[in-house]
Amino acid sequence: MAEPSFAASSLVTVDDYESAARERLTPTAYDYYRSGADEEHTLRRNREAFSRYEIWYRTLVDVATPRLATTVLGDDVAFPILVAPTAYHRLACAEGERATARGAAAVGTIYCASTLATTTLEDVAVAAPSAPRWFQLYVHKDRAFTARLVARAKAAGYRAIVVTADAPVLGRRLADVRNEFCLPDGMLMANLVEALPPDLRDGAGSELARFFAARHDPSFVWSDLEEIVRQAAPLPVVVKGIVRPDDARKALDHGARAVWVSNHGGRQLDLAPATIDVLGDVARAVGDRCEVYVDGGIRSGTHALVALGLGARAVFVGRPVLWGLAAAGAEGVAGVLELMRDELIRAMQLAGCPDPEATRDDLIRRR
């Protein structure tokens, strides 16, 4: 794969990227990216949960050339760390989501663009035309508008539709409420121009919360998912935001092709469980029926190894990519992904796992 020229010699952990990003972001933008819902129990749980897992590594296994390449819904990725959808990338970098797309493409992984991008999904597609990409979908009350979003993603060559299931309403991020967070002048939700209420800027608290309340559909249910599945066909639909084994099975029963364990990075329901703590149950519930992905608190390749060992086909990272994007644009995105990839390689070698499958057998234990 192409190696970006970004020299990030002093950025040797995701925390380093976050520090560099924080220096470049406005406090309000940093808060928007960093924060979680309410008391931030779940935000903390996602990260702290990893400290309760143990990797019972194997020794004297040939790990000279670990194989990281895998497929995700049939598409090749160079390593099983993908880019989760996050909103508003132009807060981090002038080029916004186009830079993210290029950074992900440069290292051979998939970028899942958000409905709430500050660049149109078509512009994102143009930015890295040869790379596979996914589109994350929020279901609007205006179902025809929702269908148009799906159609646009298909037309622009996206490879999967990711339906967010954990956001019937917006979680309350206190920092955004207190900051009265809104997009700066000249920046907008580019995919949703026709859907933006004229009075969006008016009102107290978070602009995004008002938008959600006005447009998003809290009455969207499992049977409605089948309509999205039909619209998306032949693209596969992934349901994102699952924490329950029974919901994972329901997703498949209603046409989803894969399940994405997520609690929205701790930004929706506070006191939701850590994703890594539910991943194993969800993976066992679906067995061989589908691929399972996970996000939440994954800050290193070692964390990614834990997730693979518990049954994830791939992991998604959100905030780390934002820190890379804010630190150095597309090169920062590529840099942070390479960092995590290299950490994953090393962790697989030290764990005695020449490939992701080798992580599955009794490697990971919870204390």
Place this chain on the structure above:
Amino acid sequence: MAEPSFAASSLVTVDDYESAARERLTPTAYDYYRSGADEEHTLRRNREAFSRYEIWYRTLVDVATPRLATTVLGDDVAFPILVAPTAYHRLACAEGERATARGAAAVGTIYCASTLATTTLEDVAVAAPSAPRWFQLYVHKDRAFTARLVARAKAAGYRAIVVTADAPVLGRRLADVRNEFCLPDGMLMANLVEALPPDLRDGAGSELARFFAARHDPSFVWSDLEEIVRQAAPLPVVVKGIVRPDDARKALDHGARAVWVSNHGGRQLDLAPATIDVLGDVARAVGDRCEVYVDGGIRSGTHALVALGLGARAVFVGRPVLWGLAAAGAEGVAGVLELMRDELIRAMQLAGCPDPEATRDDLIRRR
């Protein structure tokens, strides 16, 4: 329901209300409200326990119009967060318990007035005449006096008698002992004028502790409860302060109509268990025989959701209401209750629960 005009835009959590209240209260009054017994293990346990619970939310459920309205002992409430009895509201606000009653009524919930109010129960009744209200009863050695309190509550239109069972003697709140806490001049236990010892102000330590020792009855037992039940009839009697499943069944066996899980906000026996940790056991012990309520450490609508999920018909909040009262009188009471109501609505939506019953089925897990 009526929306109070109080603009609380910067008060977005119960903690914000507490901070605002603390600025307005004397240190001694703040200490009286805040503190718990002895080392405050139970005070902390009540709050910290919530961090061990997980909400395994459901996705793709229609939560467009969550139903919060319920009934409590047959009376309608707009949402299942009610006002727990606490003493001495005139320390927080000149109008005292009348303001609390008006604030609760404004948002459609029930206020349980305390025996230790600084306003007579009759004045409380007049303050919000159309709202249902409950009366909390301490059993005095003078049983005839106790009976008169019950009779007064009935005459004033109260809808239930809540017998406090966790206070045979007063717990030792060290802050009050050190502060030699007593009511300021011009303020008194308005329901108990005829019962106040003439020498109440004399002595070291907490005035309330001396009053308890002089007047309250530590020999009140289950069989005596039946006398209260007869006096209260046709009003229902609720027993408050239960932490044991066997005590919950005893309460019903001796005529109580409902059980209130409480440890008095951590103010009585230190090392008592957190209420949320015993709620499930108590609820299972009584099954369908009665409604179960709970208080203790509930600081947000998300906490309330956990309690509903573990079997509570409704939750009661004490200190949060005091912070609202101190911050802004009746409007502050309404404001903090609306805040918690809105948090509960959002938590129910994010948890996939269109009504309280939906919280009961395998939603809440303890780590």
Place this chain on the structure above:
Amino acid sequence: MAEPSFAASSLVTVDDYESAARERLTPTAYDYYRSGADEEHTLRRNREAFSRYEIWYRTLVDVATPRLATTVLGDDVAFPILVAPTAYHRLACAEGERATARGAAAVGTIYCASTLATTTLEDVAVAAPSAPRWFQLYVHKDRAFTARLVARAKAAGYRAIVVTADAPVLGRRLADVRNEFCLPDGMLMANLVEALPPDLRDGAGSELARFFAARHDPSFVWSDLEEIVRQAAPLPVVVKGIVRPDDARKALDHGARAVWVSNHGGRQLDLAPATIDVLGDVARAVGDRCEVYVDGGIRSGTHALVALGLGARAVFVGRPVLWGLAAAGAEGVAGVLELMRDELIRAMQLAGCPDPEATRDDLIRRR
């Protein structure tokens, strides 16, 4: 019982007594009393363990007149909190162990004097002649000398011989090693004058450690206990320092009349378990065969209640009494014991226990 005149209105917790004591003690003496062995894991465990216990209190029990009086090996005590043996009381108060004896007697409890007292056991006996008292015995290599100590205790009217079993050698208390702790001029181990090595003051580190190494007997075994039992007869022998159920049974099999669960206040083997964590197992192991006592980390009457509930006939307190002694001599000893007694009364009332026996039935649970 007689009420001492010491007015301790500002001393409302054992911590208050410790603070007052610390002001009056030399840093070296305070360190000697306070410290534990090595990393002080066990010292901390003893105290922190209580925070894992819950008192599942009962309600509507008649607790108007809780009965605290009990018997210990047949002797009456006013309440089940007794004074553990600790060394060197003249470091805390000019009168030393005589003051401790008077303080304990004043409130109706038993003082167990230490072999390592700075006042002879005969002088201690004279100080409070009518009170029952016990004598703690370290077994010396010189068994004839050991026998003389037992004979002296019998002659002086002591009521039990307590053999310390957890000190075959002295634990290493780092503070004493660093302080090169030794008794000040004019103070000595008064019971052991004939046994003191002439060169006791010479050498590095703790004087007491050198004394132990020179005189104490690390080869004393269970069969040797029977000799002590014969020497002590008709006085009962108690074995102190037990943490194992099998050792408790061995003690009885070799003639002991009671078992004292202790880890020497965390001063001997670091990483020994907290005493409250082993008490229940030991109590179940001996069943009705004997009384069981416990010390370690008990800082309040509520802690004492937990210990009673887990099977202790009585609890012993060491450091709290030293803090009382240093703060105000005999009156301080009485004051701190009354404080803990009053806390125990209140805790029993709030727990619904009219007597110690009522604490035994499913009241205490470990989280």
Place this chain on the structure above:
Amino acid sequence: MAEPSFAASSLVTVDDYESAARERLTPTAYDYYRSGADEEHTLRRNREAFSRYEIWYRTLVDVATPRLATTVLGDDVAFPILVAPTAYHRLACAEGERATARGAAAVGTIYCASTLATTTLEDVAVAAPSAPRWFQLYVHKDRAFTARLVARAKAAGYRAIVVTADAPVLGRRLADVRNEFCLPDGMLMANLVEALPPDLRDGAGSELARFFAARHDPSFVWSDLEEIVRQAAPLPVVVKGIVRPDDARKALDHGARAVWVSNHGGRQLDLAPATIDVLGDVARAVGDRCEVYVDGGIRSGTHALVALGLGARAVFVGRPVLWGLAAAGAEGVAGVLELMRDELIRAMQLAGCPDPEATRDDLIRRR
């Protein structure tokens, strides 16, 4: 055994030695010795794990003359605390590994020299010719070179070959990466002179990491171990770095004579379990088939007792010896080992264990 003349009266804990060492070391060298991999979870786990173990000591056992002497693979050691292999001793002391060898020999224990010594293994042998010593082996891609290392160790009278199994690649120690850690001029990996790449100093990050990547063999597997076993014969081969019971059995099945539970002091795979937490499982898995050793987080003789009780024949200590070496050369090595030996003696006495075998029976419990 010979007593070194080093007077270490103020160095009464391993922490004291670390503080003294830190004053004498360059920050970079101190970081190299102290640090662990990545987030240092495993580094902390190794140490913190001990705080979850309890020693349920026995009383009234004859512990007058505890027997510490034992054999390790048939060689006598004065006490079961041995010196783990660590790299680069000339960073700590001009004499380097020769001083370590002399210090270990002075107190009668075994030093396991590292492949990465800054003194040749032949010079180490000369430094303490009469003491038994072991040689730790990293397997190079150049198997002939590896065989020569084994042959040299045999020729120099080493008594066992310890094959490190937990380092197929080097763990990432962030401190070394940030410090761009490399050996100072005039110091080199003395055993590996013929294998050093000419461009070793060039490049970013840790020099050692580059060396590992260039020379070490991540394809070394169990069947290859048999070749080392043949080369080493008649010397026994020990496999170091095992955390899994199944790997322990594999080691024996492929010719190893003993198993060494280690996670490389938390320096290789972060999130590996604490060694003390896996020791019991490994010891049970091999039963009587071989001796089991352990290192990781052992900072006191009390920790060593826990390890013996869980099934270790002996423990190895790495960093404590480095602190001794940096503090005072060979005398510091002897001093810190004597300190830990004396702590072990005391802990055995206080635990009622006259010999290591007595620690095995139900003495150690995990909370």
